[in-house]
Amino acid sequence: MSQLFDWSVSLAESAVPYEIDLAPDIVEAYLEGGEAREELFKQTDTSIAGGFGPGTGVALLPFILNGIAAASKWIFTLLSSEKTSNAVSVVKDIKELLMQGKREEAKKEVQQLSDTNPYDALKQIIDTLGFELRKSGIPDNEADLITFRVLVNLLENSEGTTVFIKHL
Amino acid sequence: MVTSLPYYVAVWGCNLYELLTGPASGADWATTIAYRILGLVGLLELVPSLALVGGLLALLRPQLRTALLERRYKLRSASSITSGMSEILEFVERNAPGVEVKVNQLRFDQTPFIYPLGFRKTGIAIFGQFIRLWRADRGMAKAVLLHELAHYRHGDALLVGAGSPFRTIIERWGKLYIWLFVIPFILAFAAITLIFVLEVGQLMWLGVGGIDMLLQAISHKIVQSIFMLIWALVTSLGILLWTSSIFVVPMTAIWCSELNADQAPASRFPDEILNALKSLPEKERGRQWLLHRLAHPPNELRQWMVKKADKLLGKMCLLLLFPLSFLLQALLLRLIEFMASLQNIQIVPIDQVAGSQVLSTVLLITALLLIAWPFVSSSWERLFCCKPKSVFLSPLPYWLSATILIGLGFVIR
Numbered sequence: 001m002s003q004l005f006d007w008s009v010s011l012a013e014s015a016v017p018y019e020i021d022l023a024p025d026i027v028e029a030y031l032e033g034g035e036a037r038e039e040l041f042k043q044t045d046t047s048i049a050g051g052f053g054p055g056t057g058v059a060l061l062p063f064i065l066n067g068i069a070a071a072s073k074w075i076f077t078l079l080s081s082e083k084t085s086n087a088v089s090v091v092k093d094i095k096e097l098l099m100q101g102k103r104e105e106a107k108k109e110v111q112q113l114s115d116t117n118p119y120d121a122l123k124q125i126i127d128t129l130g131f132e133l134r135k136s137g138i139p140d141n142e143a144d145l146i147t148f149r150v151l152v153n154l155l156e157n158s159e160g161t162t163v164f165i166k167h168l
Numbered sequence: 169m170v171t172s173l174p175y176y177v178a179v180w181g182c183n184l185y186e187l188l189t190g191p192a193s194g195a196d197w198a199t200t201i202a203y204r205i206l207g208l209v210g211l212l213e214l215v216p217s218l219a220l221v222g223g224l225l226a227l228l229r230p231q232l233r234t235a236l237l238e239r240r241y242k243l244r245s246a247s248s249i250t251s252g253m254s255e256i257l258e259f260v261e262r263n264a265p266g267v268e269v270k271v272n273q274l275r276f277d278q279t280p281f282i283y284p285l286g287f288r289k290t291g292i293a294i295f296g297q298f299i300r301l302w303r304a305d306r307g308m309a310k311a312v313l314l315h316e317l318a319h320y321r322h323g324d325a326l327l328v329g330a331g332s333p334f335r336t337i338i339e340r341w342g343k344l345y346i347w348l349f350v351i352p353f354i355l356a357f358a359a360i361t362l363i364f365v366l367e368v369g370q371l372m373w374l375g376v377g378g379i380d381m382l383l384q385a386i387s388h389k390i391v392q393s394i395f396m397l398i399w400a401l402v403t404s405l406g407i408l409l410w411t412s413s414i415f416v417v418p419m420t421a422i423w424c425s426e427l428n429a430d431q432a433p434a435s436r437f438p439d440e441i442l443n444a445l446k447s448l449p450e451k452e453r454g455r456q457w458l459l460h461r462l463a464h465p466p467n468e469l470r471q472w473m474v475k476k477a478d479k480l481l482g483k484m485c486l487l488l489l490f491p492l493s494f495l496l497q498a499l500l501l502r503l504i505e506f507m508a509s510l511q512n513i514q515i516v517p518i519d520q521v522a523g524s525q526v527l528s529t530v531l532l533i534t535a536l537l538l539i540a541w542p543f544v545s546s547s548w549e550r551l552f553c554c555k556p557k558s559v560f561l562s563p564l565p566y567w568l569s570a571t572i573l574i575g576l577g578f579v580i581r
Contacts, residue, residue: 017303018300018301018303018304019300019303020250020252020303021250021251021252021253021273021299021302021303022273022296022299022300024249025274026273026296029274036274039242039274039275040274040276042275042276042277043276043277052279052280052312052315052444052445052448058276059276059296059297059300
């Protein structure tokens with residue numbers, strides 16, 4: 001489990017740094033499934049327990065994990081490909097564009113990716129992760145940037161990623 | 169509250185008597201059943217008083233609330249595995265030594281709250297959302313924590329707050345209203361209509377009356393329905409006024425406890441506490457609005473009080489709000505008395521609660537308390553805290569507020 005602990009901290013650090021303290025527990029609860037997983041997404045609107053009313057915040061990490069789970073077969077395809085290192089540099093380039101606010105250019109780069117594997121798998125992962133992240137209600141540009149931050153981390157920590165997916 | 173106890177006991181007695189003995193019999197079996205069903209409304213009138221009694225009884229066994237809250241929110245003792253968590257623990261220990269931190273890192277829909285762990289033991293519940301905030305906006309997070317820790321120093325956790333029977337019953341009042349008034353009303357209406365249709369049908373079958381009688385009967389039914397709806401509206405208004413009259417004083421007390429707790433971060437993190445208040449959902453609707461309003465003052469008022477925290481006006485408004493709620497309660501009860509007199513309904517005399525003598529006494533006692541408060545506040549804190557912070561309170565706002573209350577007390581008398 002220590003490999004998963006390190007993987008979750010590293011994932012949160014690179015994609016959602018405000019959630020770094022919570023990452024190991026969130027990953028553990030997510031893998032436990034059932035009620036523990038449901039609680040991560042719970043939103044009540046009438047609780048008046050605290051002095052600052054019902055909370056309105058959401059954690060993004062559970063949505064990221066949902067995305068990884070939904071895209072797991074393509075992640076495996078990508079990680080087992082001989083061209084993974086090429087994919088990593090492509091993903092890093094697109095991430096840089098997004099960090100500079102060049103969203104349209106980044107979109108074009110994604111569209112121009114080849115339809116053969118591992119790039120087809122990469123496109124599927126980008127779509128799936130982005131789709132799950134948008135469910136949290138964050139703006140599109142933020143969702144895109146987090147998607148690529150997650151991707152870089154998944155590819156660079158392939159061992160931890162594989163362990164996580166196998167535990168699903 | 170103590171002075172009004174005989175009044176509430178008399179009201180409970182009256183309501184229970186009516187409920188158990190049953191109202192007057194109707195003209196037929198359906199109306200009698202309808203009256204009996206509608207008698208349930210008496211239970212609804214008991215609910216606000218039960219909320220108060222429940223709140224007082226919970227004082228005797230705070231551990232029940234502890235168990236309830238820790239199970240409901242899956243709270244467990246905090247460990248300092250992560251650096252964020254250990255910083256939070258350190259902050260709490262520095263500002264409120266003795267407060268136990270309990271955590272559920274996996275919930276993001278709750279903000280921190282304090283709750284009793286015993287008579288002089290208090291816990292603070294921290295959730296994942298707050299740990300995230302601690303990293304994202306440290307100042308705002310500290311302001312939120314200082315607000316909650318101020319509740320601990322003021323001894324609010326025992327009386328009000330999460331899991332208190334008072335708040336629990338308030339939260340369910342809407343459902344009780346539906347079960348004890350709306351549904352009985354519909355059932356009673358349906359029962360009366362059913363017997364009416366059966367009777368008219370029987371007469372038509374026997375050939376009595378003909379079409380003229382049918383039309384007459386229908387118009388009679390329409391008039392009867394209109395009167396019944398008017399009765400329902402007047403009764404609803406009466407229940408609303410009655411409930412408001414009971415809740416207005418404790419609700420103002422809760423509002424004051426929140427406004428008072430806001431004062432702690434207002435002096436150290438004024439901008440951050442304002443940002444925290446501004447980030448609250450702006451447009452609450454329906455049940456959410458009602459629940460939030462019962463437990464928290466309007467956001468605009470909180471922000472205004474925070475901005476005026478170090479001003480004489482702000483301090484005096486905070487001090488006068490609670491005693492003035494007794495005047496509002498008296499006004500509501502006078503309104504109920506007026507409505508009852510219009511309908512020739514006899515109610516328990518309200519002078520024990522809303523009489524000028526009683527009100528004047530309440531205001532004068534509060535004034536005396538305000539005069540003494542700057543000198544006894546640290547002793548009050550010592551009742552709830554292991555290590556109270558001795559803060560010097562300027563007597564000016566207390567004494568000026570007391571002067572206003574004394575003046576008002578004599579005017580009323």
